Structures are given as structure tokens and as C-alpha cells.
Amino acid sequence: MIAFIKRSGAWLISRKVELGLGLRVTVAALSALAIALAFGLKLPLWAVLTSLIVTQMSVGRSLKATRDYLIGTVGGAIYGGAVAVLVPHTGESALLAVLVMAVAPLAFIAAINPSLNVATVTAIIVLLLPAMSHSNPLDSAIDRILEVTVGAITGLAVSFLVLPSRAYSQIRLGAARVLELLAAVLNELLSGLTRGRDNDALHALQDGIGTAIAALNALGIEAERERAAKLSSGPDTGPLLRTILRLRHDIVIIGRASVVPLPVELQTRLATPLAAVSSATTEYLKSTAAALRNGRGAPAIWPVQSALEAYASAVATVRSEGLTRGIAGDVVERFYALGFSLEQVRQNLKDLERCVSDWSESAGVAATEPTGGI
Template structure:
């Protein structure tokens, strides 16, 4: 029996890890399935002519986060109502019994709506809806007004079911996803800072620098997307919490700091300058890395950030030592290229210090929120 239990445990452990890793994706698959089945059932109960559109609308509206579902639902419904109004008006006002007349009306329906949709990608449903309202009457022998009403009912049913399922069935708040994305980005920034400063005399190869910067840029892109969705939730009073704007702007500035550091490092200071500046640089690398990781952990747990003093001290030490080096005239005999990189490194570290103070502030706001 113990051997069987041990085998059973070994089988369950990787399954449990896989479920935890893809938890959000599995929940989304469940919500989409339930929304589609319920939309079809409601459409059948209401005897809608085309339950297909109710099901498709529920699939479109059911998104990873509640904020995204709200945005997609509002855009899709507005686009549908606009397409129904325009396509229905054309179908009623312009006779199109012949094929040539139908082609002309179809072109008249598509061209202006496609032009409008080209400015706002979330209104791509406009021409699609107008086409359905125009063509369905000829295929199902219903009036244009009846086709327009059916389309509105189908989309309303699908949108309502999709949003209600997103709200009730294991809802994923964009606010919580934004916190996780921000914490992940702080970890990436900590790793990037450490890689660039652990040995400032070594210039990383282009592929390594690109890997670090692309990873941070990808995290920032995901954070911006979820941040917008979190604001939709907050504006609709579906969730509470601080404004995501300061958090996103602070992490963007930190990313710029890491980019500047990556360009400034990669050369060895002259003898006495190296002896004076290298120790505080190494301290900045360790304390900055640990501070960013601790801020990420605090953000995930919604706890207060770590003390700022420990990370601020080595920055002040470097800035004071750098000022003493300049006043002592140690930079006068440096090559112009080396001097430029030395001053660029100092500027990047000053900016980084200021933005770490901002990180401390915004993490504290989210802990209180």
C-alpha cells in the first residue's frame, strides 16, 4: 500500500503543478464553455432565429479578466447596434430585389463602416453586422426590420450571458492580474540590474543584452494591457484599488534606467577611480536587486514595501564619492569616450535612485489600497 500511495503521489504532483501554472487558462476555458452552452440554451428558450450569433457573441465577450470582458462587451454591443441601425436603414429605404441592386447596397453598407472601423479596431463588427442584416432576409425570407431585431436580440443574449458568466464563475480581476504582472516585471528589472552591475567592467554581448531588454519590454507590454483593463473595472465600480497610472509610469521609468545602465557599463575605470567607485557600485547591485525583488513580493502580498534606507545609502555613497572624484580632478586625463560613459553611468544611477523612491511610494499605496 505505501508503494502504491507513493506512486499515486508522484503522479499527482506534476499534475498539480501543471494546474497551478495554467490556472488562469483553465478557468478561462471553463468560463467560455459554460457561457457558450448557456447562450445556446437561452437562445433556444427565446426561439431566436440564429442561436449561432448568441453563442459566438458569448465566446467573444468571455475574456481572461473581468475588465477585458467589460470592454469587449461594450465595444461589441455598440458596434452591433451601429451596424444594425445603418444596415437596417439601407435595407428598408433602398429596394434591392435584383442581384445587381443587392451588390450596390452591399457596397454602400460596407465601404463607410469599414472606413470607420479602420480608425478603431474594436469596431470591426460594424460592417459584419450590416452585411448580416442585409443578407439574412434574402436567405431566410424575413423582413429587414425583423432581421435587425433578431440580430440585436442574439447579440444582447450572447453578450449578457458572457459577461454574467465572467462575473460569477471564478472571476479573474484585471486588478489582481495587474499586480502580478507588475511584480513579475520588478523581478525582471532586479535581474537586469544585477546582470549589468555585477561586473561593470564586462560588456554583455548583444544577444544577452537583447534578451534582458526584450524580457522587460514584453513584461511592460503585458502590464500596460492589464492596467487598462483594471481601469475599466475600477471605473465601473467592479473592483477597488489605487489608480494603475503611477505604478505603470514608475515601472516604465525603471525600464529606461536599466536600458541606460546597459549602455553605460562595460569598461574599466582608471586605477584610483576604480578603487573608489567599485565598492559602492557592488553595494548598489546587491541592495538594488534585493530591494526590487522585495518590492515585487510586497506587491503580490499587498504588504508594505521594504525600508528605503538600506537601498538609498549606497546610492548616496556613490554619488558623494563620484562628486569627490570630480572635484579631485581625477577625470581630467580620461579619454573623452571613457569620461562620457562614466558620467552617463552616474546620471543613470541618479535617475535609478529617484525612481526607486517612487517604487517605494507606489508599492506602499497598493498595500494600503
Template sequence: MDIRAIILRQRPQLYLALRIVISAVAALALAQMLKQPLPLWAALTAVIVTQLSVGRSLKATVDYFIGTIGGAIYGGAIGIFVPHANEYAMLGAVALTVAPLAYIASIRPSFSAAPITGVLVLFIPTIAHISPLASAVDRVIEVGVGGAVGLAVSLLIFPASAHRLFVTAAAQVLAQIAQALDESLGSASDGLDTDAHNRLQDGIAQAAAQLSVVGAEAEHERAARLSAGPGTGPMLRTITRLRHDLVMLGRAVNQPLPADIAKRLQRPLTDVRTALASYLHGCGSSLLARRGPPSLNAVLSALESYDSAVSTLRRDGLTLNLSGHAAEQFFALGFALEQMRGNLNDLHRCVSEWVEADAAVARAKS
């Protein structure tokens, strides 16, 4: 077992673990120095807001702080204006505190910390013998300390940019689409193994969902001017359209093409299959290596050869006697490939923009 290879592969996760440890210890020490009544709450906050990427940490910090302020204000108000001197009154006060805050948190996930904070602000005065107002202020200070420490550690200790994580995730999705395309077009003569193709599609869907999440984190970084990369929207939309093209291709080849047509199209489809898979893999490699995208010439040439073969088939009358299903299948295949031609042009432009932006940032730092 190659320990070095495992460490390199798990490096982002190991860095995250290290950042969380540093955040928790630093937040606890700072809260103790500030004589906070619950310094562990600052450490807990630091653990929560220290995330895999800077963008995710920034969003977690803002959301947690907003939820804390809302919960502290409302919980403090309940503690001041709603009597809760006995057990039954306390149960009512807790219900009155939690119900609206939980409802708001269900609508606005950024307020997820509000119910917890509201309950703490309500309960702590009965334990520590302080006023509800002082309890609310202490909670805000503790969360502020933990959030500030967690965000500072995320920015300073092995910072992980969501911009780069987005690039890695995009390259992974493109590689999966390339694999699925290769299998789809390789099945035009024999019919597609639907179960295997569905498994590939499920994997692509999961990777695309993760790409969307990381893209949102990258946008938080851009909004805070913590990264200078291009917007993630065009790349996300292009990859989504390529996924749709893949679905159309899968439907077009889920049954074998008629034998005479499949024989005539075997060579041009093989060329298209090879060119598309190679180009998508090349785009992913270009993103990771920060170099210009590969040329589209091989793809365009293969698609033109396929179009020419289809024109010859139609001229020879081989499409006239196709059944309704076979005709639908045949023309759906051509439509999907034509859609992919346009979307690959968009992908070429997106990869170029990302590579150029990375190069500009590198020049600015040098």
C-alpha cells in the same frame, strides 16, 4: 511530471476555458428559449465577450454591443432604402454596407463588430424572408443575450479580477528589471554583452506592454465600481521610468570602464547592484503577498557609498584625463543611478498604496 503543479500554473487559463463553455451553452439555451432565429449567434457573442478578466469582459461586451447596434442600424437602413433584388444589386448593397462600417472600425476598434452585423442584417432577410428591420432587431437581441450571459458568467464563475492580474504582471516586470540591472551593473568592469542585454530588454518591453493592457482593463473595472484598487497610472509611469533608467545604465556600461576607475568602483557598484536587485524583487513579492514594501535603507546606503567613492575619485584627479567617451560613460552611470534613486522612492509609495488598498478591501469583506 507534477500534474498538480501544471494545473495550478495554468489555473487562470483553465478557468477561462470553463467560463467560455458555460457562456456558450447558457447563451445558446437562452436564445432558443426566446425563439431567436439564429441562437448560435448569441452563443458566438458569449464566447467572444468572455475574456480572461472581468475588466476585459466588460470592455468586450460594451464594444461588441456598440458595434452591433451601429451595424444593425446602418445595415437595416441599406436593406430598406437600397434596392437589391438581383445579384448585381446585392453586390453593390454589400459594398455600400461594408465600406463605411469597415472604415469606421479601422478608426474606432470598438466598432469592429459593425461590418459583420451590417452584412448579416442585409443578407438574413433574403434567406429567412423577414424584413430588414426585423433582421436588425433580431441581431441586437441575440447579441444582447450573448453579451449579458458572457458578462454574467465572467462575474459569477471563478471571476478573475484585472486588479489582481495587474499586480501579478507588475511583479513580473519588476523581477525582469531586477535581473537586467544585476547583469548591467555586473558588467561595468568587463563591458556589457549587448545581445544578451537586448534580449532582456525585449522581454521587459513585452511584459510592460502586457502590463499596460491589463492596467487598462483594471481601469474599466474601477470605472464600473467592480474593484476598489488604486489607479494604475502611477505604477505604470514609475515602471516606465525604471525601464528608462535601465536603458541609460545599459548604455553607460556597454564598454568597460577605465581599469583604475573600475577597480575603485567595484565594491560600491557591487553593493548597489545587490541592493537594487534585492529591493526590486522585494517589491514584487510585497505586491503578490499584499504586505508592505521592503525598506529602502539598504539601497540608499549603497547609493551614498557609491557617491562617496565617486567624490573620492574626482578629488584624486582620476577623472581629469578621461577620454570624451569614457567621461560620458562615467557620468552617465552616475546620472542613471541618481534617477533611479528618485524613481525607487516613487515605487515605494506605489507599492504601499496598492498594499494598503488591498488590505482595506480585505477588511471590508471580513
């Protein structure tokens, strides 16, 4: 029982970002309903739903959701209300024609700019709700704007005040996750040069990297939005994200170079230095991921450099002894592509070291600043 409680507690701690979002969404929904009832809004439902939509995982994402939802709602309400007021539609055929006039242009605009897709929904509500409830289209448009405004402001305020989660701080966790995945893939690829590899496991890891990088890039956009709004401070996210992406490209090239194991004679001579490169590089990536999570400085990179120098020396010896002669051309090409890729990894790890040092300095500054919220 104690072990179960400990595991449950550790799992909850690992999901503190998600728990924070759950709390914010709950508070936003309750607050929006209370405010809508206090102001006597006709349909408090829309205020509650809007508060749920704009309360996002990070402040930066909430800012964008609020902006898009308000712009789309106001635009859709104004257009839908204008069509409803200016175009008579007393019969069913006329109502269908007016609906086409309201939906078609806004759907076209939403296809060009998906962030405005709520405008179409708003126009339909403003147009059809009065027909069903026998109310005034202008009043319907005004009510819709007020309800959405209450929900949007409430959701945004809750995102700022209740356990606020900055995309800028989430960048550390996302980058650490990608580095750990890169370490696992690199270890599998380099090991496969001398013992073969598990392609199913490798494909699963590669898919995970793609998903993690996409999520990291989205966080980067949100973090820069926060920086622009003076909600976060620290180093530019660009260098860190670009360096991680370059490392990802290096892994892809290594994967192409290691489609099949090296010839037996090369395996015999290079197995030990390759194992050292794999061990040092994967350990460095894992240590760097831990440093990002904890706000520490970058780990020492010299073990990676020493291992790569030893591998380069072993390759030079193999070439001087003529062991690459007589090998198929495509195998030789992959062999030299591997050496080029490992050199690129070394350069990009140096850039990563500099980026992590910058982020560790910003973590020290952030630790002294008040976080706010409740």
C-alpha cells in the same frame, strides 16, 4: 510520478487566472446556447460566439468588449437593415451595389474607431442572409440584435459570477513581473561595467520588459474602468504604473551608459561598490515584487541607499585623485551619466516604496471584503 504530479500542480496553480478564463468561457458558451434555444432564436450560433468574445480575462475587459460589441452590432444591424429595406436589390448587380453602400461607410468608421469593426460584419449578415434564405431583412436585423444581446449579457454575467477576475488584482501580478525583469536587466548592465555582458541575453530581457509593460498598461486601463464602475476599490493605479515606467527609463539610460566596460583603472576602484549597488538594488526590486504579489508592505530600502552612498563616495575619491583625467570624452560622459541614472533610480525606488505601501493597505482591506462569485 509524485514529482511530476507536484510539478503539474504547481504549474496549474501558477496559471489559475488562465484556468479561470477557460472555465468562464465554457460556462458562457453553454449558457448562451441553452438560453438561445429556450427563447427559440433562429441562429443560436451567434449567441454562443458573442458570449465567447465578451468573456475576457478580467471584468474590466469584459465590460469594454460587451459595450463595443453591442454598440457595433446594433449600429450595423440598423444601418444594414435600412439599406436592405430602402434600396431595391433584386438582381446580382443591384445586390453588389447595395453591398458597397452598406460596407464602405461602416468600414470607414471602423478604420477611425476599431472598436466598432463588428458593425461592418453585422451589416453584411443582415444584408446577405435574407437574400440566401429568402427572409425579411427587417426580421434578419431584429434576430441578429437579439442573438448578440443574449450572448453579450450571458458572457458579461458569467464574467461577474463565475470565478470573477478583477484587472485591479491582476495589476499586482503584472507589476511584480515587470519589477523582476527590471532587476534581471539592471544586474546584467551593472555587472557588464566590470566584466562585459551577454548582449543576446540582455536583448531578450529588454524585449520582455517592453511586452510586460504594454500588458501592464492595458491592465491599468481595465482596472480604472472597474473603479469607475464601482467594481473595484483601492489606490489609483497611475502612481504605481508611472513609477515603474520611470524605472524602465532609468534602465534604458544605464544601458546606454554601459555600452562598454569602464576603463581598467576605474574598474579596479569601483568594482566592489558597483557590485554592492547591483546586489542591493536587484534584491530590493525582487523583494518589492514579492511584496506586491503577497500584499505585504514594502521591504527596507536602506541597503540600496547605503550602497549608493558608498558608490558616490568611491566616485568622489576617484575624481579627487584625478583618475578620470586623460580618459576619452565619450567614456567620461557615460561614466557621469551612470551616476546620474543611479541617483534617479534611488529617487524612483523611494516613490515605489510609497506606492507599494499604499497597495499593501488596500490588500488588507480587500482581504476582509467578500469576493462573491461561484
